[in-house]
Amino acid sequence: ETGVTQTPRHLVMGMTNKKSLKCEQHLGHNAMYWYKQSAKKPLELMFVYNFKEQTENNSVPSRFSPECPNSSHLFLHLHTLQPEDSALYLCASSQVGGARYNEQFFGPGTRLTVL
């Protein structure tokens, strides 16, 4: 595997289900991100992890719970979601630190549908 991978690619869940999205980066980066992409809206940054520590929570509801066990893996645990949470969830990674910013590399996304 190369780059940033995400599983599953598609997920349908009921409002009472608990599920998790997984992201893995194979680039040796030290920062990982969760974004939400809804139709006709800009990508919304949800969470940022630098060196496994959460450094940004962009006012995300508690029904979304991120977990970053190491710098290569990032999870998004989902619980009692609402239909309006249906969206494409993108994971990204980058190398931070030093004087120069390095680009974010994105995964293919998980298409989530909440019934």
Added chain:
Amino acid sequence: AQTVTQSQPEMSVQEAETVTLSCTYDTSESDYYLFWYKQPPSRQMILVIRQEAYKQQNATENRFSVNFQKAAKSFSLKISDSQLGDAAMYFCASLFNSGGSNYKLTFGKGTLLTVNP
């Protein structure tokens, strides 16, 4: 707060022709970066081109170039010799350092580019 505006929800271009996608941004930061990302129908977002705000020279990557007007806060993308594979959603994004090693990327709503054969 930073904002990014893409005023063209959709654009179309004939194959081999040139098209320009518009982007304006607003920031109070003096040090920031600007990007154009491409998201083809397969959904993998990839970086097309980047521009450091402190650089006056416009960035160029093969058929892709930008027109960076810092005073006007404008950052347009020009695609020359358009190819069918250029068809995608294009996102303009700005990034600034929000403290320490924290960087925050703000995206526009995107422009859907169609390339006609």
